[in-house]
Amino acid sequence: MFFLLQRSEKTDFLSFFYKRCINTLVRPLFDNTSKDTLEKDDYHTALVLNHIIELLTFCIETHTYHMKNYCFNRDLLKRVLVLLLSSHKFLVLAALRLLRRVVHMKEEFYNRYLIKNNLFKPVLKLFVSNGYRYNLLDSAIIELFDYIRSEEITSLITHIIENYWDILKNINYVQTFTDLKRTYDHNHRSVRTVVGTVTQQATLDV
Numbered sequence: 001m002f003f004l005l006q007r008s009e010k011t012d013f014l015s016f017f018y019k020r021c022i023n024t025l026v027r028p029l030f031d032n033t034s035k036d037t038l039e040k041d042d043y044h045t046a047l048v049l050n051h052i053i054e055l056l057t058f059c060i061e062t063h064t065y066h067m068k069n070y071c072f073n074r075d076l077l078k079r080v081l082v083l084l085l086s087s088h089k090f091l092v093l094a095a096l097r098l099l100r101r102v103v104h105m106k107e108e109f110y111n112r113y114l115i116k117n118n119l120f121k122p123v124l125k126l127f128v129s130n131g132y133r134y135n136l137l138d139s140a141i142i143e144l145f146d147y148i149r150s151e152e153i154t155s156l157i158t159h160i161i162e163n164y165w166d167i168l169k170n171i172n173y174v175q176t177f178t179d180l181k182r183t184y185d186h187n188h189r190s191v192r193t194v195v196g197t198v199t200q201q202a203t204l205d206v
Contacts, residue, residue, distance in 0.1 A: 014063060014066050017066075018063075018066045018069075018070060022059075022070065025052065025055065026052055026055075026056065026076075028045070028048050028049060028052060029049055029052050029053075029079055029080070030074075030079060032045060032049065033079045033082040033083070036078075037082065037085065038083070038085050038086060041085075041086055041088070043088065046086060046088040046090070046091045049083060049086075049091055049094075050090060050091050050094050053080065053083070053091070053095060053097075053098050056080070056098060057094075057097060057098045057101050060098065060101055060102060060105070061101055061105075064107075068107075068109055068110070071110070071113065072113065075117075077098075077099070077102065077110075077113065077114070077117070078117050078119060080098055080099070081095060081099065081119055081122045082122075083095040084096070084122050084123065084125075084126045089136065092126070092137065093136060093137070093140060096123070096137075096140045096141065097140070099119075099123070099144065100140070100143075100144050100147070102114070103144065103147065103148060103153070103156070104147070106151065106153060108155065111153065111155045111156055112155070114156065114159075115155065115156070118163075120156075120159070120160055120163075120164065121164075123141060123144070124164055124167060124168075126141070127141045128167065132171065132173060142174055142176050145160070145176050145177065145180060146176045146179075148160070148180070149176065149179055149180045149183050152183065152187075154187055157180060157183055157184050157187070158187075160180065161181055161184040168180070168181070169181070
């Protein structure tokens with residue numbers, strides 16, 4: 001009985017929070033990224049946005065159902081990744097951490113959202129503009145792609161290679177992208193082999 005009461009209270013709280021509170025809490029993010037660029041990039045604004053991103057990262061991890069709906073209905077991740085344009089590295093890293101958390105969820109809902117909205121484009125644009133220097137930005141982005149490869153998130157691997165390989169193929173100071181392409185090739189060889197086997201069997205059956 002106590003457990004059911006707790007669960008009911010949690011459900012009521014989350015319903016109230018996502019209906020009445022979250023829009024107010026994240027309004028500075030939406031106000032500052034309304035034109036797909038940063039309206040303000042001063043230190044105080046960056047601090048406020050950093051706290052908002054930390055809150056959203058927590059919500060993505062713990063409020064899975066409500067946050068999926070909120071992300072979809074408000075185009076949230078697209079707005080968050082506008083922050084990659086900030087001159088404040090701590091804010092850029094916070095946005096990357098949120099994206100990393102989304103990828104870590106390994107939910108096809110989020111994967112389809114990332115693919116549909118082409119949200120790896122600003123990440124790779126940042127990576128290229130960073131000049132392949134060894135720093136926190138470089139490490140965070142490489143780790144993101146390495147995670148996608150190591151966890152074999154097929155839909156993301158396919159999207160990244162088929163859309164960005166012309167950029168990635170020249171990056172050879174780390175093995176991450178070469179390994180990503182190798183995983184892509186292996187997956188597609190396996191698919192072609194299976195399709196070929198099924199076709200051959202169908203022909204023999206005829």
